[in-house]
Amino acid sequence: MTVQFKPTETFRDTFTYKKSAEDILRFPFPFPEDEYMYSVNIEPHVKGGPTAAFNAAFDIDEHYVAECRERERVLKEDPKRCQVLPHMLTAEWDALELIMESLAVDYPEHFSLSKAGDVWTWVNRPLGLHQTFTFGKVETLPYGPFEYITRQVQGDFTLQDQREDMLYVDGGMVTTQADWSFEFNIGMSFMEWHGPVPLANEKGVFERALKYLLRLQCGQPVRRLNWTMTINPRLDTSPENYPVWGPDRTTVTPENVGDKVHLRVELQTLFRLPRSNAILFGIRCYLTSVNDLVKVPKWRRRLHRVLRDLHPALAEYKGMPRYRQMVVDYLAPMDDGVPTTKGIAPETDRLDG
Amino acid sequence: MSDQGIKSKPTYSKIAGDKAARYQLLLVEGAGIPSEAMAEGGDPSAFETWTVAHASALPAAPMMDEAPGAVRPFRSTQHLLSALEERLDRETMGLRLYAIGTEPFLWDAFNIASAAGLSRQEMQFAHAGPKARRIYCVHCRTMMEGVTTSIVTCKGCGAALFVRDHFSKRLAAYMGVQVDAEAPGEVPQAEELYK
Numbered sequence: 001m002t003v004q005f006k007p008t009e010t011f012r013d014t015f016t017y018k019k020s021a022e023d024i025l026r027f028p029f030p031f032p033e034d035e036y037m038y039s040v041n042i043e044p045h046v047k048g049g050p051t052a053a054f055n056a057a058f059d060i061d062e063h064y065v066a067e068c069r070e071r072e073r074v075l076k077e078d079p080k081r082c083q084v085l086p087h088m089l090t091a092e093w094d095a096l097e098l099i100m101e102s103l104a105v106d107y108p109e110h111f112s113l114s115k116a117g118d119v120w121t122w123v124n125r126p127l128g129l130h131q132t133f134t135f136g137k138v139e140t141l142p143y144g145p146f147e148y149i150t151r152q153v154q155g156d157f158t159l160q161d162q163r164e165d166m167l168y169v170d171g172g173m174v175t176t177q178a179d180w181s182f183e184f185n186i187g188m189s190f191m192e193w194h195g196p197v198p199l200a201n202e203k204g205v206f207e208r209a210l211k212y213l214l215r216l217q218c219g220q221p222v223r224r225l226n227w228t229m230t231i232n233p234r235l236d237t238s239p240e241n242y243p244v245w246g247p248d249r250t251t252v253t254p255e256n257v258g259d260k261v262h263l264r265v266e267l268q269t270l271f272r273l274p275r276s277n278a279i280l281f282g283i284r285c286y287l288t289s290v291n292d293l294v295k296v297p298k299w300r301r302r303l304h305r306v307l308r309d310l311h312p313a314l315a316e317y318k319g320m321p322r323y324r325q326m327v328v329d330y331l332a333p334m335d336d337g338v339p340t341t342k343g344i345a346p347e348t349d350r351l352d353g
Numbered sequence: 354m355s356d357q358g359i360k361s362k363p364t365y366s367k368i369a370g371d372k373a374a375r376y377q378l379l380l381v382e383g384a385g386i387p388s389e390a391m392a393e394g395g396d397p398s399a400f401e402t403w404t405v406a407h408a409s410a411l412p413a414a415p416m417m418d419e420a421p422g423a424v425r426p427f428r429s430t431q432h433l434l435s436a437l438e439e440r441l442d443r444e445t446m447g448l449r450l451y452a453i454g455t456e457p458f459l460w461d462a463f464n465i466a467s468a469a470g471l472s473r474q475e476m477q478f479a480h481a482g483p484k485a486r487r488i489y490c491v492h493c494r495t496m497m498e499g500v501t502t503s504i505v506t507c508k509g510c511g512a513a514l515f516v517r518d519h520f521s522k523r524l525a526a527y528m529g530v531q532v533d534a535e536a537p538g539e540v541p542q543a544e545e546l547y548k
Binding site for chain 1: 358359360361362472474489491492494512517519520521522523524528530531534535536537
């Protein structure tokens with residue numbers, strides 16, 4: 001079934017973002033068990049998984065057009081949300097190639113790519129773009145290659161340079177982030193940019209993940225899920241705009257908690273790039289309200305148990321102290337105590353309520 | 354509160370020198386080398402040394418030799434840093450760069466040296482002098498020098514900023530983030546932490 005785009009939905013001010021039943025069921029629910037702690041939960045990024053969000057290298061859903069418009073708006077307000085250090089130009093072209101080829105294969109009805117030697121023609125039907133350019137010639141595109149293509153994909157992206165057995169975040173398109181500043185972090189090492197994360201550093205999670213990623217092979221991408229919670233379906237929860245979205249956290253009440261509080265999931269993907277040996281890191285953000293999640297019995301039981309038992313340091317880091325108990329109290333009567341099965345699949349094809 | 358557990362906060366060591374160096378240049382943000390900044394057995398007479406006099410009147414004919422043991426004074430920290438770029442442009446492989454001073458000085462020197470092609474392994478940094486911080490306002494990008502308190506008012510946008518331990522070497526600054534963004538007006542008492 002071809003997805004119906006909803007180009008006018010909004011992720012700020014009026015918050016007209018809504019999910020169809022299909023869109024709820026394809027949500028990459030982040031908890032495979034009834035309790036949560038940081039781990040190196042990395043697996044091969046192969047097509048096919050517990051929900052339809054895992055069916056493509058770069059997932060496109062019904063919010064595609066609206067998210068690209070939101071990105072354009074953030075970039076107008078703050079052009080430095082997209083920056084690439086000069087030594088990463090080869091990685092920019094690598095990323096453009098990977099994304100264009102993947103989209104054209106996974107969504108032939110929406111995207112096509114044709115090549116005549118170095119002269120490529122890219123067609124993006126949902127956004128109405130038709131671009132002929134010369135691969136390797138920056139002046140033949142309206143933006144740098146990385147910015148050009150990442151304006152046309154959902155989710156944030158960073159480019160990691162690998163040198164001296166370390167990864168450095170030396171480029172990025174970051175407009176839908178969960179409270180980390182790209183302008184502040186650009187140029188940082190893997191260990192530095194994860195410096196503020198509690199507990200995981202002490203558990204050695206980042207040392208192990210780094211060792212794993214330094215050996216990442218071309219053509220064998222990997223993925224993991226990360227999560228937090230966001231009030232209202234707001235994509236741009238950057239530290240830059242914290243004075244804009246921070247007050248939302250005080251607006252949650254026992255009456256509106258189900259609609260206001262959203263589970264924010266990042267489907268994180270990592271691809272080794274062929275020419276530059278850099279790594280493309282995709283951070284694809286999905287937002288689902290508590291009221292949409294409770295329509296799946298397994299998810300409402302598990303979300304209640306995870307939030308109820310969450311380590312206080314994690315709740316603090318994720319900015320949840322003001323409203324976590326309200327979410328737990330709201331979910332508690334909906335948790336019948338029935339054991340849940342392992343894994344994140346919804347195990348239903350229709351929604352309750 | 355003084356340790357926020359953030360791993361991007363830099364750590365420093367003493368200057369030990371490097372026997373494998375072809376040439377060694379030491380930058381000191383002060384008139385003399387503080388003895389506590391040198392590792393045991395470290396011998397500054399093996400380095401070309403640049404110092405900061407914090408005085409406009411320099412000797413009429415200051416030492417300008419580019420040689421081990423030479424000590425060249427500069428009027429100010431900025432005066433020294435402005436000469437560093439040109440000096441490093443003329444250098445070749447095998448140079449080791451050392452710096453002793455405040456955090457903003459060390460990381461300003463680091464950024465100049467990185468742009469000149471030196472890697473972190475070719476540098477040594479010793480932290481000496483005041484612990485006051487350079488703060489980057491994450492909301493409006495204003496830099497503030499000499500911050501000694503846990504909370505500071507941004508000179509650019511007026512936000513009351515909490516001073517995090519999250520440090521960017523590229524900006525040579527710690528992050529300041531609005532402390533009362535969620536509930537405007539709820540600003541805790543500032544504490545004198547970084548002196």
